Amino acid sequence: MNLRMVLILGALSAFGPLAIDFYLPAFPAMAQAFATDEPHVQTTLAAYFLGLAIGQLAYGPVADRFGRRLPLLFGVGLFTLASLACAYAPNLDTLIAARFVQALGGCAGMVLSRAIVSDRCDAVQSAKVFSQLMLVMGLAPILAPMLGGLLVNSVGWQSIFLVLALFSASCLLAVTLGLPESLPAHIARAPLSGAGGQYLRLLRDRVFIGHALTGGVAIAGMFAYIAGSPYVFIRLYGVPAEHYGWLFGINAAGFILVAQVNARLLTRRGPAVLLGKAVWVYLVSGAVLLAITALRPVQLWPLLVPLFVCISSLGCIAPNASALAMAGKGGRAGSASALMGSLQFSVAAGAAALVGVLADGSAVPMTLVISLCGVLVVTIALCTRRWQALA
Incomplete structure (x- = not known):
């Protein structure tokens, strides 16, 4: 796959994080503009998440029936129009509806970029491309809030x-x-009427579900970190709000770095070997993080080291798990990508919500959820390896 295609797919993969992280600094200004409070503005984020969950499942069968290109053009076009509707929304209800439609368009890039990689690459090559795409996925959360803050303060x-x-x-x-x-012409196009059966067959594929959940549960730990870190860093340990982005960026940089190292290591070792080692790094670093947190350290730095290792390991887990899940799906790649994305997003959203449910005024809820994700990731990975050996 050439550099031009990788850059295009990277941009399409960035729709999700950009549309989420980019406008977070605007919440106070939006609350003031619509004469409401920030919790009500946050419903626009919930609407976007709902659109992602629904839209991904819709694009999969459509892409397997009509190819990748037409649904992708439709989705990106819809995202463009919905973004304009968001910009000119006269009230909060209109903005909520526009955000939902925006998500329906944006998830096309997320689903179909994975399907296109699977169409053109084998498992090892897919893992390399997914690792390269992690560069964009890692940079977006770093740059988007900073640029969003500048735009809000200077333009609106x-x-x-x-x-x-x-x-x-x-x-x-x-x-x-x-x-x-990218969908080969010789592959039979599955009819839309068989979409339900297609998803059921994928759900019965233990190896596919195992790899999808290995990546999904690992990413859920990152969502727990995203949900809990503002309170832990800013409120609990007194990190100035303007410095929070730097700490967030350091962990994202580790994620990016490991993803690029993973791409190089794949030339000597397959994605299954690297994934098998990375999940243990995730588990051990998560357990150390929880143990340190339980001691209630006075300073923040003892937490930062295992947290950095844990988040960085995702740069190896996410691309390899995705590549192994998508391997050999052929004409079902669209549905497989959609189901994998929906499963991973649902698990990750649940982990973020669990941090809030367990909130007790300490860092323990965040680190507990991260460490639980580590235990589940290793367990699922071991089971998946056994199922693959029996297949």
């Missing part, structure tokens, strides 16, 4: 959605000119 919150519309319009042009259809 509407500018964030106008920039998103411009970005997606550029992606639409790039897909039109530089991303040909």
Whole structure:
């Protein structure tokens, strides 16, 4: 796969994190503009998550029936129009509806970029490409909040959605000119009427579900970190709000670095071997993190080292688990990508919610959920390896 296609797929993969992280700094300004409070503005985020969960499952069968290109063009176009609707929303209810539609369009890039990689690459090559895509996925959470804050302070919150519309319009042009259809012509196109049966067959595929959940539960630990770290860093340990982004960025940089190292190691070792080692790093670092937190250290730095190792290990787990899950899916790659994304997103959202449910005024809820994810990741990975040996 050439560099041009990797860059296009990376941009399409960034729709999700960009549309979430980019506008977070605008919550106070949006609350003021709509004469409401920030918790009500946060419902726009919930609407986006709901759209992601529903939309991913819809695109899979459509992509397996009509190919990758047409659904992708539709989704990116829909995201562009919905972003404009967000920018000019006259009230909060309209913004909530527009965010839902925006998610329905944005998830096309997330689902179909994985399917396109699977169409063109074997498991090892897919893992390499997914590792390269992690560079974009890691940079987006670092840069998006910073740029969003600058735009809000200098131009206004509407500018964030106008920039998103411009970005997606550029992606639409790039897909039109530089991303040909990847679904091979000789593969039978599954009818839409069989979408339910297709998903049931994938759900019965223990190896696929095992690899999908290995990556999904690991990512759930990162969601727990995202949900809990603002309170732990800022409120509990007194890190200035303006410095929080730097700590967040350091962990994201570790994630990016490991993903790029993973891409190089794949030339000598397969994704299954690297995944098998990385899940243990995730488990051990999560357990150490929980143990340190239980001691209630006065300073933050003892938590930062195991947290950095844990988050960084995702740069190896996520691309390899995705590549192994998608391997050999052929004409079912669209449905497989959609189901994997929906499962992973649901588990991750549940982990983030659990941090809030367990909140007790300490860092323990966040680190407990991360360590539990580590235990589950290793357990699922071991079971999946056994199922694969028996297959």
